[in-house]
Amino acid sequence: MMAAVITVRGPFSFVRRLVSARLHKHCCSRVQAACLAYRPHSYSLTAGQQHRFFRTSYAAAGPIMQFKLSDIGEGIMEVTVKEWYVKVGDKVSQFDSICEVQSDKASVTITSRYDGIIRKLYYDIDSIAHVGKPLVDIETEAGQVEGPQEDVVETPAMSQEDHTHQEIKGHKTQATPAVRRLATENNIKLSEVVATGKDGRILKEDILNFIARQTGAILPPAFQEIRPPPPAPAVPSTPAAKPKTTAPSIPTPVVAKPVFTGKDHTEPVKGFQKAMVKTMSSALKIPHFGYCDEVDLTQLVRLRSELKRLSESRGMKLSYMPFFMKAASLGLLHFPVLNASLDENCTNITYKAAHNIGLAMDTTQGLLVPNVKNVQMLSIFEIAVELNRLQTLGASGQLGASDLTGGTFTLSNIGSIGGTYAKPVILPPEVAIGALGKMQVLPRFNSKGDLVKAHIMNVSWSADHRIIDGATMCRFSNMWRSYLENPASMVLDLK
Amino acid sequence: MILRVSDRACVISRSVRLKSTLTSFFDEMGKGIIIKSASTGIFENLALEDWIHDHVDLQNRNILLLWRNSPAVVIGRHQNPWQECNLPLMRRLGIPLARRRSGGGTVFHDIGNINMTFFTSKKKYNRHRNLTVVTNALKELRPNLDVNSTDRFDILLNGHYKISGTAAKLGRTAAYHHCTLLCSVDRSLLSSVLKSNNSQVIKSNATPSVPSPVKNLLDLDPSLDTDTVMEAIASQYKKEFGFATPVITVDPTHESLMPGVHKMTQDVLTWEWVYGKTPKFSVCTSLVVDGVNITLDMDIKNGKVDRCDIGIPDGWLPLEIVNEFTSKLNGSRCCPRETAVLVAAFIRTNSLAADIAEKIHRLCEGVTSVM
DSSP states (O other): OOOOOOOOOSOHHHHHHHHHHHHHHHHHHHHHHHHHHOOTTOOOOOTTOOSOOOOOOSSOOOOEEEEEOOOOSTTOOEEEEEEESOOTTOEEOTTOEEEEEEETTEEEEEEOSSOEEEEEEOOOTTOEEETTSEEEEEEOOTTOTTSGGGGGSHHHHHHHHHHHHOEETTEEOEEOHHHHHHHHHTTOOGGGSOOOSGGGEEOHHHHHHHHHHHHTTOOOGGGTTTSOOOOOOSSOOOTTSOOOSSOTTSOOOOOOOOOOOOOOOOOOOOHHHHHHHHHHHHHTTSOEEEEEEEEEOHHHHHHHHHHHHHHHHTTOOOOSHHHHHHHHHHHHHHOGGGGEEEOTTSOOEEEOSSOOEEEEEEETTEEEOOEETTGGGOOHHHHHHHHHHHHHHHHTTOOOHHHHSOOSEEEEOGGGTSOSOOOOOOOTTOOEEEEEOOOEEEEEEOTTSOEEEEEEEEEEEEEETTTOOHHHHHHHHHHHHHHHHSTHHHHHHOO | OHHHHHHHHHHHHHTTOOOOHHHHHHHHHOSEEEEEESOOOHHHHHHHHHHHHHHSOOTTOEEEEEEOOSSEEEEOTTOOHHHHSOHHHHHHHTOOEEEOSSOSOOEEEOTTEEEEEEEEESTTOOHHHHHHHHHHHHHHHOTTOOEEEOTTSOEEETTTEEEEOEEEEEOSSEEEEEEEEESSOOHHHHHHHTOOSSGGGEEEOSOOOOOOOBOOHHHHOTTOOHHHHHHHHHHHHHHHHTOOOOOEEEOTTOTTTSTTHHHHHHHHHSHHHHTTTSOOEEEEEEEEETTEEEEEEEEEETTEEEEEEEEOOTTSSOHHHHHHHHHHHTTSBSOHHHHHHHHHHHHHHSOOOHHHHHHHHHHHHHHHTTO
16 A cells, blocks of 8 residues: 655655655554564565565664655656666665666656665666656655654744755755754854765765864864764772872863765776786796896987987887887897796796887886887887887777787886886796886996996896896896997897 | 956955855856856866756756867767777777766767757756757848757758757756757768667667768858857847856866866766766677687676677687686676787786687687677
8 A cells, every 4th residue: 555645846845744744644553563563583575565564674664755756847757767876775865866767868867855775676777667656665764854753743843944954045055954953053054064975965074074173173062972982081080089280170172083084995806907917926926036237328319319300200209119129139139048938837948039029018007018029020110110009009098919919028118207226027928027217317437437427227127037047137138238338239230 | 257256266265165166156147157168178078067067056047058079979878889889990080988977869079069058957947948049049140041959859950951969967956958069060970980880789778879861050051150150059048048148168177166077077087987887788799700700799787798608619729718718808898908908918827829829819809899
């Protein structure tokens, strides 16, 4: 049996009282019947039953309000339910969004009229909902300000509401009745409070923060029950205690603690993060050793500035990375173990023929490592073109799996963001990686003993100590370094 | 105008009243306001719409917002972008995808398209009245222009070409109705971008768009450019709603004027909103990968792969590799970039023979072709 609730368009408070007045009568009679039939731990709310049950459950059992779909306007009688924002058992406050319905190109957000707990959803997603028919059942809390208990004395309740509703220049302030009561008790105008809730709603914390700011450290006595009690005095006073030296009449000021409403947020590891977790967990199996060095790039800087104009005339900005990669490739020709791969059981080493040098790229989503294939066959300009292509794709989120796999050796230019030395992690199935710090202009002594300006960059290598020893890494690094410190020597060995 | 508001902002902050300053400015303005957005960013403008809807008291006030965007595709609240537009083309051209909060179908915006948002209280929500403002404004400019609104709230030119589409959003106390108007839009780009290559293989209950032939006002009359038309609409609006205050320009990135607007812009930008709000759908297709026929059957919920089944011919790939591949995809976003990254990590961390790795690559390409 459903209560005959009329959808009345009028002042909100009037409708609410009308609804609650009718339900109150039903409540009383039902509660008595329910008490007689009450058995602990047995709920008998079967699906599809349209009448309301009053169970004395763990939550304060208040009346269950049937929230009906109100008029949408333009004579629309039917809408499609598109999304539920709540599910059975959720706690909602007045003005919280309940669901989204759609009708004829209009999307409508239905908000809750009551504070309470959702007890029933009447429609599935994509079903047609009817205006005037029930949408959800909300179990309101017993003892709510506008609950049925207040019905007996109606007139004072209404005047109190008007006072707390507080419209200032047509800008209605939204706050739940509990918050409004708090404001009234402390003589606060809601329009003066900074709202931090959804849709500009004023929360309890906002009132408390307002008071803390306005009245300073000392709070009126009404607040003592809400705040955690002030720390108890160190020495409890007993009748036989020695008379204290401090006069007991000065009360200790209660310092208002700022209310921190931040909450921990947990979410599953997915997508990019998941990929990184997998890769790095696998990298853990590799025993890393590090080797760092300093490279004097003064001559390279000069060379690049000479080549810059020529490169730009070909439509390409030339950075230092193509030089670093080419020098690495030349070094790998002499130390192929650094371009190898160890199998699962560490029984076989595969010396890879191609030098597919990866470049660690920082994108908005996280770390991506695309690689330039066959660096051993490319000129410095061709490497620059390919790097540019990968960078453009990386920035627009279009890198494919083939660009992201197949690498045999990796360089990370972390110095472009900052830093000097690093401890890079090898990306399996590779066995070595280098991290390049930022380039700095530093004083150094040249061969004549004079103090000169030098462009210095630090490199930090990590290698798999199962198949690579320190001496090999050191010799590779020295060779790489000598190519870069004396670029002319690269010309001799370029393939 | 903005300078005046800034002065007021100083006064207000001094008295520790942190009311939104644009709201208080509106309070002085009276019952009708026309705003023009200073931005052509789709996300900033959508956030501006949301902000006005949430923070301005519209019970006794009517507001018109005029805005234009650089190229973007905007889908309705409950639509499926994979079904509605050519996502790979948009990614290549750098055209962003946005999802608005109102219902309706998919539209293409560029700087030759005018967007108008009519804000009213929920009681005064009347789309026909708003569209009459637009048609009357156009007829004022060109008395012989054959423009009429239909009962589906479209505006047709010469009874046949759609020049405007409508969508609306109703909240608790206020509502807005917005519509487009094609003045000088790139029509070839519009038609190529609004055609999805995957609509046949997608099964979904999302709101479908109804394609219509379109035309630009400029095609008919070269003097009907966006500035002229916007001015005409503004004056017609003032006539219809009875006020005379001048149009004000608002910068939607001005956080101190509109506290909270920056967060609203961020909210509407996120993948979770743009793609994740797609109603659940399934993709069922057969692809040719590396010369063999592969069947792909995926359920996508909240934009993420909920279930993925791949059917391969016997012996093409070891079954446990295929199962591991599909389990990696479970829970990941229906996004080619994310899939590529996951597959790359998969290949890295499982030592696969070269030919198997190659097949996995091709398989990945096939799967991402529907994303």
